Amino acid sequence: MKIKSYKKFEGIFLIDNKFATINLTPGYRVYGEELVRIGNIEYRIWDFWRSKPAAAFKKGLKTFPIKNEMKILYLGIASGTTSSHMSDIIGKEGLIYGVEISERVLRELIHHAERRGNIIPIIADARMPEKYENTILEKVDVVYEDIADPDQIKILIRNCEKFLKPKGLAMIAIKSQSIDVIKPPKKVYKESLEELEKHFEILDKLELDPYEKAHLFVVMRLK
Ligand SMILES: C[S@@+](CC[C@H](N)C(=O)[O-])C[C@H]1O[C@@H](n2cnc3c(N)ncnc32)[C@H](O)[C@@H]1O
Incomplete structure (x- = not known):
């Protein structure tokens, strides 16, 4: 078994050419992923068919x-x-504020969040950030949005205006068919990017096909 750090990104490794992270909670899986022990360290394989950032790494982010x-x-x-x-x-010194509208899926998250200690689950509609501004008491380094909603660009902008540090970073997985089922994805991406560019400097962007159909992954910095 060959392991090396994925030179481009901190905390990400390549094990036999599969992306992996060091398991914060050794012995526990979250979504049926493969666990690999090398020496004293347990890694979790990051499945690029199940997770959009990993699909983006695969595409050359x-x-x-x-x-x-x-x-x-x-x-x-x-x-x-x-x-x-x-x-x-x-790691233990970091923190994820996780907003989710569905109580059913959030119940599963709570179970992992308790064990991990660095995820705060928030049951809320991300279209209304004022509803959870009392839970997020600090500005964050990064905002990531993965919501299939016709207003997904607006949702990201509103949350970044409220919670992202000046010059902070944001990522979004734009789902063309949720924004407009009829328009060709490339047109939806172009219009979405034009909207995003009013607020952000675009740092990287790529399509996630074939791992996620009709999705554009974008990394950007708040202007
Ligand atoms: C594609 S799934 C997210 C998958 C997840 N990001 C991952 O990779 O593990 C989209 C999630 O957004 C949630 N969602 C949809 N609309 C929302 C909203 N307005 N506010 C918060 N969550 C929402 C859905 O319930 C669903 O769980």
């Missing part, structure tokens, strides 16, 4: 802003597949 000790606002955290890897990277 050059900028990924998540680092040790960071504070993250995660919109659409669901049951914790992707956030569990972010939780591994940020």
